[in-house]
Amino acid sequence: MASAMDQVMDAIDIETYLVCDSAQHGRALAQALGRELMLGEVDVMYEEFDGYGVRVRLRKYVYRPGNDYGWLGAGDEAAAR
Amino acid sequence: MKRILCVPLDPVHDVGIKLVRNALMQRGHSTVLLSPDLPMESVVKRAASEPYDFVLVSRTLGYGVAELLGRFVDLLDASGVRDRAKVVLGGKAITRELAAELGFDAGFGEHAAIEEVVAFVEGREYAADKGAFVRRKRDMTAPYGYAFHDASIRGLLDEIADKTLHWAERRSSNGVERARLRAEWLDGAPGSAEREGLEARYERTCDPAVVAAMRGGAFPNGVRRISEREMRRLAGFLESRSPVLARSVRHEQQKPLVFKFLGSGCPMLDIVHGRICERWGADGFLLINPSWEARYEGLMQGLLTHDNDGTISSLDNLRLVRESLDPETLLTVRAHRGLNTPETVLLAARAGADLTKIDIVYGSLGAGTDPERLTVDGLEAMRIAARHSMPFDIPGNDELSGVPAWKTLAGLLINVMLGVRLGARPILKPLFCYGPHIVINGQMKHNFVDYNAAKITALRRIVDCPIWPGEPIAFMTQTEERVQSANATSYHAALAMSLGVDAITLASTDEAYSRGPISVAARIDALRAVADAYRFVGDASLAPTPQAAAFCDELVARIAATLLEVSRAESLPAAISAGLLGNQDDGAYPGTFGKGSVH
Numbered sequence: 001m002a003s004a005m006d007q008v009m010d011a012i013d014i015e016t017y018l019v020c021d022s023a024q025h026g027r028a029l030a031q032a033l034g035r036e037l038m039l040g041e042v043d044v045m046y047e048e049f050d051g052y053g054v055r056v057r058l059r060k061y062v063y064r065p066g067n068d069y070g071w072l073g074a075g076d077e078a079a080a081r
Numbered sequence: 082m083k084r085i086l087c088v089p090l091d092p093v094h095d096v097g098i099k100l101v102r103n104a105l106m107q108r109g110h111s112t113v114l115l116s117p118d119l120p121m122e123s124v125v126k127r128a129a130s131e132p133y134d135f136v137l138v139s140r141t142l143g144y145g146v147a148e149l150l151g152r153f154v155d156l157l158d159a160s161g162v163r164d165r166a167k168v169v170l171g172g173k174a175i176t177r178e179l180a181a182e183l184g185f186d187a188g189f190g191e192h193a194a195i196e197e198v199v200a201f202v203e204g205r206e207y208a209a210d211k212g213a214f215v216r217r218k219r220d221m222t223a224p225y226g227y228a229f230h231d232a233s234i235r236g237l238l239d240e241i242a243d244k245t246l247h248w249a250e251r252r253s254s255n256g257v258e259r260a261r262l263r264a265e266w267l268d269g270a271p272g273s274a275e276r277e278g279l280e281a282r283y284e285r286t287c288d289p290a291v292v293a294a295m296r297g298g299a300f301p302n303g304v305r306r307i308s309e310r311e312m313r314r315l316a317g318f319l320e321s322r323s324p325v326l327a328r329s330v331r332h333e334q335q336k337p338l339v340f341k342f343l344g345s346g347c348p349m350l351d352i353v354h355g356r357i358c359e360r361w362g363a364d365g366f367l368l369i370n371p372s373w374e375a376r377y378e379g380l381m382q383g384l385l386t387h388d389n390d391g392t393i394s395s396l397d398n399l400r401l402v403r404e405s406l407d408p409e410t411l412l413t414v415r416a417h418r419g420l421n422t423p424e425t426v427l428l429a430a431r432a433g434a435d436l437t438k439i440d441i442v443y444g445s446l447g448a449g450t451d452p453e454r455l456t457v458d459g460l461e462a463m464r465i466a467a468r469h470s471m472p473f474d475i476p477g478n479d480e481l482s483g484v485p486a487w488k489t490l491a492g493l494l495i496n497v498m499l500g501v502r503l504g505a506r507p508i509l510k511p512l513f514c515y516g517p518h519i520v521i522n523g524q525m526k527h528n529f530v531d532y533n534a535a536k537i538t539a540l541r542r543i544v545d546c547p548i549w550p551g552e553p554i555a556f557m558t559q560t561e562e563r564v565q566s567a568n569a570t571s572y573h574a575a576l577a578m579s580l581g582v583d584a585i586t587l588a589s590t591d592e593a594y595s596r597g598p599i600s601v602a603a604r605i606d607a608l609r610a611v612a613d614a615y616r617f618v619g620d621a622s623l624a625p626t627p628q629a630a631a632f633c634d635e636l637v638a639r640i641a642a643t644l645l646e647v648s649r650a651e652s653l654p655a656a657i658s659a660g661l662l663g664n665q666d667d668g669a670y671p672g673t674f675g676k677g678s679v680h
Contacts, residue, residue, distance in 0.1 A: 009353070011600040013591075015563065045594045046561035057563060059591075065347035065598055066305070066388040072314040072349070073321075 006070030008062040012039065019053040026054030034058060083110045083134040083202055086166075088124050089117040090140040090153070097171060097191070098139035104195045105202060121153050129160045135202055136166050138185075142174035147183060154184035171198065194326070214329045216359070216409035218435070221338060221547045221583040222472045222506040227497070228545045231637070237644040238498040241653060245499060248652040249460050252679050255286035255378050256458040260423035260465060262286075267431055287379030294381045301373065304393065307349065307384040315349050319356070319405060330362035330608055332615045337577055338411065338584035339611065342553070344369025345598050346387035348398045352405040354601050361608040365411030367438070367586065368402060370394045375419020375450070376674050380428070390598070394425050399432035411435045416462055417476060418448035420675045423461040430469035436508075437466055439473045441499070442492030445657050446669040447479040452654035454675035460499065467504035474508040475500075476552045483517040483668030486536055487639035492662045494640065495653065497546055508583070511536045513550030513573055515557040517668065524632065529558065530576055534625040535632030537580045542637055550577050553588035563603070566590040567610035574611040579622035587611060 018033070020026040026049055034042030039060040046057040063069050087102045089095035095117045102112050115127060128136050136157065140146060150170065157163050170180040171189040180188020187201055200207035229235035266279040284292050293299040298306065330339045341358050343351040343366045355366055371391030374380070384401060385393045392398060394414065403412055413436035414429035416422045422444070426437045441459035445452040466473045475496040480489040493509050500507035513533050519525050524532040537548055555573040559566040567590050577585045589603035590610075643661065650656035663669030 009601045010350070010598065011602070013563070013600070013602065043596055045591065045596075046563075048562070055562070057561060059594070059597065059600075061597055063350075064388060065345040065350050066303070066386040069314075069350070072311075072318050074314065074317075 002070065005062060009069075009071060010061065010063050012060045012062060013045070014042070014058040014060075015056070017053050017055055020049070023047060023049035023054060026056065030054070030056045030058055034060060084132065085110055085112045085135045085137060085202065086128055086131070086133045087112055087114040088119075088128075088136060088138045089115065090121075090124070090138050090150075091172065092118040094141050094172070095139060098137060101137060101139075101171070101195055101198050104199050108199060108203070110202065121149075121156060124153075125156045125160050125162065128157060128162045128166070133162070133166045136162065136168045137198070138168065138170050140170065140172045140175075142172065142179070147179070150185075151183045158184075169198070169201065192326075214327050214362070216327070216364075216407055218409045218411060219338065219364075220472070221549070222508060225506075225547050226545050227501045227506075229498075229543065230545065231543045231641075234494070234543050234637075234641050234644060237641065237648045238494055240648045241495055241644065241656075242498045242502050244648075244651075245456065245495075245653040246460070246502065248654070249457050252453075252457050254420075254454055254457045254675070254679050256420050256423055256454070256675075257461045259283055259286050259379060259421070260427050260461060263424050263427055267427075283379070288377045291377050291379035291381060295379075300381070300385070303346075303388040304381070304385055307386050311349060312384070315352065315405075318353065322356075324356070324360035327360045328362050328612070330364075330612045330615060331578075332612075332619055334578055334615060334620075336584075337549070337582050338364040339574075339608070340365045340367055340411070340413070340549075340584060340586045341589070341604055341608075342367050342369055342586065342599070343402070344390065344392045344415075346371070346389050346392055348384070348386065348392050348401050351392055352402055354599075354604060355402070355406050355410070357601055358604050358608060359407050359410055361605050362612060363410075363587075363604075363608060364584075365413065365435070366406070367413045367415060368392060368394075368399070368434075369415050370425075375421065375448075378420050378675075378678075380421050380424055394421070394428060396428045396432060399428055399434065403433040413437055413474065417459075418444035418450050418455070418672075420450070420454065420458070420678075422455065422458040423465055426462040426465045426471070426473070427469075430465065430471050435471065437462070437471055437473045438476060439463055439466065439500075440475045440477075440492070440496055441653065442495060442657060442662050443476055443479040443489075445654075445672050446484065446492075446663045447482045449672035450674045451676040451678070452657040452671050453679045455672070456652075456654045457679050459496075460503065463500050463503045463505045466500075467506075470506075472506040472508055472547075473500065474510045474549055474551075476510045477512050478552055479663050479669055480512040480516040480518065481556070482663065483521075484663035485518045485522075485639075485667065486512070486516065486532070487636050488643050488662050488667070490536065490540060490636065491640045491643040491647065493540075494543065494644070495647070495662075497544060508547045508549050509540050509544075510549045510551045511540060512552065512556070513554040513577060513585070515555075517557075520557075527628075528626070529573070530623060531625045531629040532632050533573070533576060534580055534629045535636055537582060538629065538633045539636040539640065542633065543640070547583040549584035549586070550582055551586040553586045553592065555588060556592075559588055559590075559593045561591065561594045563590045563606060566593060567606050570607050571610040571614035575614040575618045576623050578615060578618060579624070
């Protein structure tokens with residue numbers, strides 16, 4: 001079975017709320033969350049600190065345009081058909 | 082005829098099973114509907130009292146519900162009901178697998194079609210797409226006659242068109258020449274000496290970077306050929322998948338058509354995104370090319386992918402995208418700027434695209450091309466569009482540079498008149514968003530409805546022409562926050578629908594995020610949000626306040642004043658260069674690509 005990560009068409013977005021002391025703290029936590037989830041460096045698409053924490057939207061690209069997309073399959077089956 | 086007991090085991094939710102029951106009754110089956118939330122023992126007693134063929138149970142899944150349902154099946158078993166009746170479970174969060182695990186004969190979730198349950202009861206195979214949305218391609222220009230209602234504005238536009246066509250009469254460019262060579266090449270026999278001669282002549286009009294790419298495959302950074310293996314993989318992917326329960330974004334409305342952008346850089350990704358968006362209701366796509374492509378003289382050839390924004394406008398790429406999308410999907414190819422406008426329109430037409438995009442004013446003022454060059458090329462592009470019966474849209478995105486709406490609308494109308502004179506079928510594409518001039522001058526201080534509505538009504542007061550607000554709608558009001566972005570898009574879409582426009586272009590919920598490509602999930606977000614808005618508004622509408630009429634009067638007057646100034650200029654390029662349709666104070670600068678290249 002193909003790995004789930006290979007089947008991500010392009011990007012993974014994570015939306016959550018991180019309790020923190022400042023927007024800067026929130027950004028640092030967001031980056032740390034990406035690493036803790038084994039996603040490596042993630043991009044903080046959106047953040048808004050409200051005094052208690054940050055509402056964040058994070059993005060990690062699994063495939064960018066022109067990459068060798070895992071979900072596209074091997075293609076040999078199509079040729080055989 | 083089947084005998085069916087309908088059992089809402091849920092304390093509250095029994096709408097789903099009532100709808101199923103209605104459908105079964107209409108098909109002539111005998112049904113009994115129990116009241117909701119009866120004790121299980123009472124239900125089993127009722128089920129055993131008659132020789133039912135089916136017991137349909139509805140229940141939303143929640144904490145402890147699986148155990149309860151399992152016990153219910155055990156009771157039916159013990160009472161002998163299962164010996165003659167099939168027991169079916171339906172409801173929110175129910176899956177076929179869960180139902181089987183609990184001992185039911187079948188399970189239907191919240192997204193199952195009622196017809197699917199009926200088919201199961203009747204022992205028929207369910208045709209998933211039977212009765213589902215059928216895609217139908219539509220020419221949005223067909224209902225329009227392009228009559229100008231305002232005589233004084235018509236007179237000014239006639240004068241401007243006369244001058245512009247006269248000015249361009251004895252002028253040409255390498256862009257025009259290449260389009261003619263390409264047309265001859267396409268009509269020539271493959272491998273013929275005539276074609277080789279045409280290729281040599283074509284190359285002489287191109288930038289060295291384009292020649293290097295065509296001769297030796299030395300492509301610009303990030304560009305490469307798509308391999309045969311990738312093409313096989315794409316074919317396999319597309320062959321093995323098809324849309325399930327395809328839908329329309331519209332509810333009962335006929336308009337507007339809904340377009341999305343494509344142009345990730347990779348045609349394969351564009352195609353897959355496009356196919357998915359078709360399923361979610363997109364009627365068409367605008368294929369966006371890389372900004373650098375517009376600055377080169379000449380277009381690259383072959384199946385090419387690019388690892389940055391914009392999909393290369395080679396004939397092979399355009400054909401691949403066109404042929405891979407649903408035949409009923411509309412495709413438009415961007416050609417409104419740069420040094421390859423006529424050839425791009427030609428390739429779009431030959432690849433089977435339905436529409437193209439030409440705007441002499443915006444292409445010069447907001448998109449970097451020299452006004453003289455784009456006037457010569459734009460007119461030729463309009464002729465090619467007319468020859469191929471391909472309507473073109475005119476994007477008023479110069480307003481995004483800070484140009485006031487009335488100057489942008491005046492520019493759109495000049496393009497309309499030129500297009501009509503050349504036998505083409507133009508489409509007005511006014512900006513439908515919170516443009517910079519509006520932000521500064523406060524026309525949308527109280528709401529986003531009135532000024533957007535005023536633009537549409539002003540254009541309608543002037544000319545009978547299709548209107549496709551863009552581009553995308555709600556631009557400048559969307560943020561990188563997903564829900565906010567989807568909401569902003571859907572509100573603007575609801576207004577556009579209320580105004581009866583012909584089409585709209587939707588942003589994805591990551592359009593405001595500039596550091597990476599659009600994701601397919603973000604495309605779906607926007608389509609879903611607009612579908613909800615269209616379901617919500619239905620045959621009602623959003624109404625502007627009386628202020629919209631005042632804005633409309635002001636716009637029409639200022640459009641007329643702008644056109645009067647343009648009509649006094651020596652030519653359209655001279656008017657653009659003089660800032661009559663947007664100047665440096667507005668934030669618009671005449672472009673320089675191709676300066677001095679008109680001969």
